Amino acid sequence: TACKSLQSPCSACSPCQARSIPALEIAALSRQIACTGSPRPIMAAQVAPDGQVPEAVVRRVNGEHKHTNAHARDIKSRGDDTSIDEPWEVDPKLAFNDSYVMFTTKMYLYPKLALLWLPTFLLTLPYASLAHTYGSCLPVPTDHVRRGAGFHASLLVARLLLIPTFVLGLVSLVLDYVFYYLFGGLFFLLFVRDLKQYRASQKVIAPYRGGTILVEDIFVASIGQCLRNGTMEHALSFTTMLTVMPWVKYYINANPLIYPLKERFVQQISTSWHDLGPDVAHEKVREIISRSRQEGRLAKRMDMWRFCPHYPYPPPGRRWANGLQAGNIFTLLTHVTHGVAEARGVTEKDQFVLSNCTERPVWRVMLWYSNPYHFLSGWVEASITNGEPSQKDKVFGGEHPMWLVTAPSPLLSNRDSLTGPGVIDAFFDSWLPVIANEVRRLARGAEYAASMHQEVVSKDGLSRPAASVGMDKLSEDAEKIDAHRELRAAAKKSKTARILKKALAKSIAFSADPDPPAAATESSTPRAPHPN
Numbered sequence: 001t002a003c004k005s006l007q008s009p010c011s012a013c014s015p016c017q018a019r020s021i022p023a024l025e026i027a028a029l030s031r032q033i034a035c036t037g038s039p040r041p042i043m044a045a046q047v048a049p050d051g052q053v054p055e056a057v058v059r060r061v062n063g064e065h066k067h068t069n070a071h072a073r074d075i076k077s078r079g080d081d082t083s084i085d086e087p088w089e090v091d092p093k094l095a096f097n098d099s100y101v102m103f104t105t106k107m108y109l110y111p112k113l114a115l116l117w118l119p120t121f122l123l124t125l126p127y128a129s130l131a132h133t134y135g136s137c138l139p140v141p142t143d144h145v146r147r148g149a150g151f152h153a154s155l156l157v158a159r160l161l162l163i164p165t166f167v168l169g170l171v172s173l174v175l176d177y178v179f180y181y182l183f184g185g186l187f188f189l190l191f192v193r194d195l196k197q198y199r200a201s202q203k204v205i206a207p208y209r210g211g212t213i214l215v216e217d218i219f220v221a222s223i224g225q226c227l228r229n230g231t232m233e234h235a236l237s238f239t240t241m242l243t244v245m246p247w248v249k250y251y252i253n254a255n256p257l258i259y260p261l262k263e264r265f266v267q268q269i270s271t272s273w274h275d276l277g278p279d280v281a282h283e284k285v286r287e288i289i290s291r292s293r294q295e296g297r298l299a300k301r302m303d304m305w306r307f308c309p310h311y312p313y314p315p316p317g318r319r320w321a322n323g324l325q326a327g328n329i330f331t332l333l334t335h336v337t338h339g340v341a342e343a344r345g346v347t348e349k350d351q352f353v354l355s356n357c358t359e360r361p362v363w364r365v366m367l368w369y370s371n372p373y374h375f376l377s378g379w380v381e382a383s384i385t386n387g388e389p390s391q392k393d394k395v396f397g398g399e400h401p402m403w404l405v406t407a408p409s410p411l412l413s414n415r416d417s418l419t420g421p422g423v424i425d426a427f428f429d430s431w432l433p434v435i436a437n438e439v440r441r442l443a444r445g446a447e448y449a450a451s452m453h454q455e456v457v458s459k460d461g462l463s464r465p466a467a468s469v470g471m472d473k474l475s476e477d478a479e480k481i482d483a484h485r486e487l488r489a490a491a492k493k494s495k496t497a498r499i500l501k502k503a504l505a506k507s508i509a510f511s512a513d514p515d516p517p518a519a520a521t522e523s524s525t526p527r528a529p530h531p532n
Contacts, residue, residue, distance in 0.1 A: 053345045061346045062337050063212060063320030063366070071207035072354050072379060075403065082401050083357045083390040084462045085425065086265040094409035097187075097258050101251065101411070104183040109247055112175060120168045121239040127161040128235040130154065131219060132226035135293060142293040144313045145220050158219050169242035173372060176246045184257030192258070201256030204263055204405055208377045211335045211368030217312070217322035218333070224292045224310040225324050225331070228302050237331040244330065246372035252411075253419060254369065254377050259407030263378070264421050266404070267355075268428040269385055270397040270436040271454045271465045276443050278359050278384045278396045284439040285362060285382075285398060286340065301438070307431050311336040311363055319343050319351075323365075325374075333373035337364040339383075355401045357391075358383040369405065375419065378404035390462065398436065400428055415460065422460070429458035 059066065080086070134154050138145070145151065188198070226234045254261060273281040288294075290311050294302065302308050311323035311334070319341035325332040339348045339361040353361050361383045369377040385399035386392075404421045406412045412420030433455050440449035456463050 053350060057344060058346050058350050061317075061319050061343045062351065063318065063335060064337075064352075065210040068207050068210060068366075068379075069352060072352060076354055076356070080265070080356065081390055082265070082267060082355045083269065083385070083387055083399075085267055085460055088264055088413060088460070089408060090410055090413045091408045092410065094259065094407065095411075096191075097407075098409050098411035100187055101255070101258060104179075105247070105252065108179045108183070109244070112172065113243060116168055116172050117239060117243050120165060120172070120243055121235060123165045123168065124235040124238050124242075125231070127158055127165060128222065128226055128231045128238065130158055130161060131222040131234070132231045135223040135227040138223075138293045140293055141291055141295055143291050145223060145292050147216070147220075147315050155216055155219055159215060162215070165242070172243045173246050176250065176372075180247075180251050180255075181257075184251065184255055188257040197260050198256050201259070201261035204261045205254060205256065205369050205377065208367070208369040208379070208405065211366060211371050212322075213333065213335075213371065213373075214322055218324070220292070220312045221310055221322060221324040224312055225308070225326050227293050228299050228308055228310065229326055230303070233303075233328070234326070234331070237326055237329060240330040241332065241373050245332065245375050248375040248419060249372060249377065253375055254405045255407075259409060259412070261405055261407055264404055264406050266402050266421050266425040268400040268402075268425060268432055268463070269387065269391055269394045270399075270432040271456065272387075272394050273384075273396045273398070273436065273439065275452065276396070276440065280443050281396060281398070281439055282360055282362060282384050284442045285435065287442060288435065288438055289363075290338070298438075298442075305431075305434060307427070309334075311338070311365070314338060314341055314343075317343050319346060332375065333371060335366040335368055335371065337366070339363065353381065353383065354379060354403070355381055355383060355385075355399065357385050357388050357399065359386040359396060360384045367404075376402075376404055376421075376424070378402060380404075393465070398432060398439075400432070415458070425460070426458045429456045429463045432456065 058064070059069065134151075192198075222234060222238070225237075229237075276284075288298070288302070289309055290313055292310075292312055293299075307325065307327055309323065309325040312321055314321035320335060320337040323334045323336045325334060337351065339351055342348075348361065351361055351364070353364075358381070361381065363382045365380040365382065367374050367376045367378050367380060380400070380402045383399050385394065385397055387394040387397065402421065402424070404424075406421050411417050413422045414420075415422045415426040417423050433453065437449050437453050440452055454465050456465055
């Protein structure tokens with residue numbers, strides 16, 4: 001009877017399996033009908049007559065919003081080349097805005113941290129200790145933290161331990177809002193006075209309002225981060241997240257009172273994993289990032305990384321969960337939709353992918369503007385790429401496209417700045433070879449990974465692979481790059497600049513001006529591993 005109400009046979013039959021109707025939901029619906037004589041409308045609505053899951057159910061299971069999806073489809077319809085960065089013009093006139101932002105930031109943030117940082121850190125330590133203790137009881141390895149009775153008992157204790165921490169965090173957040181409007185409003189009245197620009201900036205922000213933050217997800221992510229980075233480091237970085245990130249996000253990176261905001265696209269693609277194939281790369285990268293408890297040696301290696309994201313698998317019933325990105329002295333809160341997760345008939349095929357060069361999606365990482373605990377706002381994906389059309393030699397590499405809310409000021413645009421998409425783009429060009437090496441190490445062993453290691457020469461637009469492959473070549477190249485940089489610095493400062501520039505021209509070919517020689521062209525095949 002229950003299955004007839006869903007216009008399908010029982011869960012054991014192939015038509016029902018094709019619709020991916022969970023057996024537990026069928027059983028629950030049978031009990032509902034036995035008691036009331038009719039199914040609940042919400043359950044009947046989860047499978048349309050043609051077998052397609054309604055969009056409302058897909059959005060709920062994926063943690064999406066209708067207005068955000070509409071914005072993403074508008075971008076998708078343009079058919080942009082997402083294998084390279086979009087052109088971006090820096091407005092030098094906004095340097096004055098940058099100076100004001102940094103001056104007022106120092107004037108406000110340093111005294112606030114002197115007052116609140118240490119008490120918040122001390123109050124966070126018990127929570128981090130609990131997360132580490134719980135994680136230490138998990139078997140090695142543990143892919144997914146089971147949220148049973150023991151977990152919920154520990155979660156209750158974690159909630160109680162976090163109360164004083166969140167009270168201080170709320171005080172910090174309220175202070176940030178007060179000084180945001182004080183400093184931002186003053187600048188707007190004195191120097192901007194343009195409501196049209198302000199409304200246009202709000203329209204840029206609007207698609208990224210939303211999202212959900214769950215304490216139980218944060219606790220699961222904290223368990224994984226403590227096992228990677230330790231109790232003290234997680235407590236330190238968690239404290240910085242609460243006390244610093246809201247100000248960096250709202251006042252510096254996405255401030256419509258001070259800057260004309262725009263949306264900027266940057267793309268980072270690792271070197272090719274053609275030797276592994278997309279399925280192996282997809283499996284191993286999830287094993288590194290989403291597994292809750294790692295084998296000890298891998299956890300120690302990850303503790304050395306400058307950036308260590310952890311996106312735990314979601315619980316049954318949804319395809320998204322909150323995750324944490326650790327950056328040594330700070331942690332960032334994210335909202336992650338997992339490509340491999342299945343819930344309520346929604347699978348990987350129902351996941352909208354914004355990038356036009358994705359071979360297979362892994363995660364969508366939403367940086368909601370409404371989430372104060374990540375310093376960026378926008379839509380980010382992490383996938384296996386096909387590299388088309390501009391970087392086909394990176395086929396089956398890892399891609400990291402980012403559509404971010406920002407401004408065309410030097411502070412928020414330059415690759416050597418303190419924050420903004422430019423410096424993030426440069427950072428991931430240096431970090432992706434680290435995870436590319438680890439994926440190969442898990443799949444083929446350390447010696448093979450070392451023989452295939454390859455760096456990226458980072459620049460705006462198109463970052464190309466370095467010419468050398470292998471760890472033995474890497475150390476030689478590093479010495480040449482350091483010598484080259486020293487010559488460049490001396491050429492700017494010394495009175496004998498002409499002589500130094502001649503020496504510079506004869507130095508190695510690692511320069512930011514011309515494109516360095518690529519390791520492979522579009523028509524070439526991937527390099528074979530070194531014989532040794």
